Amino acid sequence: MDIIFYHPTFDTHYWLKALSAALPGARVREWKRGDNQPADYALVWHPPVEMLQGRELKAVFALGAGVDSILNKLKAHPDMLADSIPLFRLEDTGMGEQMQEYAVSQVLHWFRRFDDYQALKQQARWEPLADYQREDFTVGILGAGVLGSKVAEALAPWGFPLRCWSRTRKAYPGVESFAGTDELSSFLQGTRVLINLLPNTGETVGIINSTLLNQLADNSYVMNLARGVHLVEADLLKALESGKLKGAMLDVYSKEPLPAESPLWAHPRVAMTPHVAAVTRPAEAVSYIAHTITQLEKGEPVTGRVDRQRGY
Numbered sequence: 001m002d003i004i005f006y007h008p009t010f011d012t013h014y015w016l017k018a019l020s021a022a023l024p025g026a027r028v029r030e031w032k033r034g035d036n037q038p039a040d041y042a043l044v045w046h047p048p049v050e051m052l053q054g055r056e057l058k059a060v061f062a063l064g065a066g067v068d069s070i071l072n073k074l075k076a077h078p079d080m081l082a083d084s085i086p087l088f089r090l091e092d093t094g095m096g097e098q099m100q101e102y103a104v105s106q107v108l109h110w111f112r113r114f115d116d117y118q119a120l121k122q123q124a125r126w127e128p129l130a131d132y133q134r135e136d137f138t139v140g141i142l143g144a145g146v147l148g149s150k151v152a153e154a155l156a157p158w159g160f161p162l163r164c165w166s167r168t169r170k171a172y173p174g175v176e177s178f179a180g181t182d183e184l185s186s187f188l189q190g191t192r193v194l195i196n197l198l199p200n201t202g203e204t205v206g207i208i209n210s211t212l213l214n215q216l217a218d219n220s221y222v223m224n225l226a227r228g229v230h231l232v233e234a235d236l237l238k239a240l241e242s243g244k245l246k247g248a249m250l251d252v253y254s255k256e257p258l259p260a261e262s263p264l265w266a267h268p269r270v271a272m273t274p275h276v277a278a279v280t281r282p283a284e285a286v287s288y289i290a291h292t293i294t295q296l297e298k299g300e301p302v303t304g305r306v307d308r309q310r311g312y
């Protein structure tokens with residue numbers, strides 16, 4: 001079996017070694033421009049079109065959870081990957097735990113008013129503030145898939161009212177499920193902390209805009225952990241200025257790296273990280289991909305296949 005690997009920034013040497021160890025007998029090589037030799041599987045992130053074009057592959061694995069960059073490239077180059085070739089993505093592989101850490105720590109940060117105390121510290125003001133109550137701190141998670149469900153699971157023991165919004169109805173313990181466009185408004189009403197973990201699809205681009213933000217509870221908070229294109233940054237700034245929103249924690253941006261001139265950098269109520277909410281953990285990812293390839297070779301059922309029509 002031949003496997004080709006391409007990632008613009010990962011430690012390729014590590015991956016080739018780990019994949020070879022996990023799949024004894026497989027020939028694993030780094031794909032470089034001009035390599036037209038046959039391959040059975042391709043492992044990729046932001047692949048050049050010519051890496052995949054015209055190949056008869058058994059499957060392609062995205063080296064992350066989101067497949068928007070591959071699907072967007074496919075829109076521009078429909079012949080890059082035949083419809084019959086399955087595309088897989090990483091399901092969790094350690095990203096769930098990272099999202100849990102990120103979301104729980106930030107919800108608690110807002111709940112305990114550390115943002116307010118930080119602002120008071122800047123003014124050298126000693127001023128105990130009223131506690132927030134859990135019942136006024138409903139957390140709503142947009143997207144209730146692999147990562148959204150993990151975040152809900154980690155927040156549950158903290159006692160905040162929890163709700164999620166997805167395409168199809170969920171039955172997660174202690175989480176009120178809202179499904180489909182018809183139930184989006186009910187989901188938003190009363191939501192105090194909005195956490196976004198949707199995939200980037202035609203239906204979700206720009207979803208966090210003024211119309212959505214205005215339906216949240218007053219003094220609410222937004223955490224965008226999914227993709228920058230979900231959030232209309234100008235609308236976020238407007239909602240912060242109007243007082244509708246109290247704060248935002250952003251990991252992803254409409255343009256990455258975020259340009260120096262973006263007003264987000266200097267905004268006192270916007271906290272930021274540079275797209276690191278959950279990174280691909282190589283050991284877990286290798287083990288997941290090797291397991292899936294082994295199952296595919298045996299003709300056994302696998303998970304993680306992307307529905308290209310649905311876009312995630």
Ligand SMILES: NC(=O)C1=CN([C@@H]2O[C@H](COP(=O)(O)OP(=O)(O)OC[C@H]3O[C@@H](n4cnc5c(N)ncnc54)[C@H](OP(=O)(O)O)[C@@H]3O)[C@@H](O)[C@H]2O)C=CC1
Pocket residue numbers: 065066067091092095142143144145146147148165166167168169180181197198199200201203204225226227251252275276277278279312
């Ligand atoms: N910032 C970072 O570091 C990282 C960001 N990400 C982002 O997180 C995203 C989510 O990952 P993951 O949880 O694994 O993805 P999943 O595919 O497992 O979950 C997606 C969820 O979104 C829901 N959804 C999709 N489209 C709609 C829609 N139109 N209306 C309502 N709900 C919808 C799905 O509903 P249903 O369940 O009904 O299908 C599902 O619950 C990734 O696509 C990626 O962009 C991922 C990793 C790291």
Ligand SMILES: O=CC(=O)O
Pocket residue numbers: 063064065066067278280
């Ligand atoms: O943003 C990262 C991903 O894995 O998707």
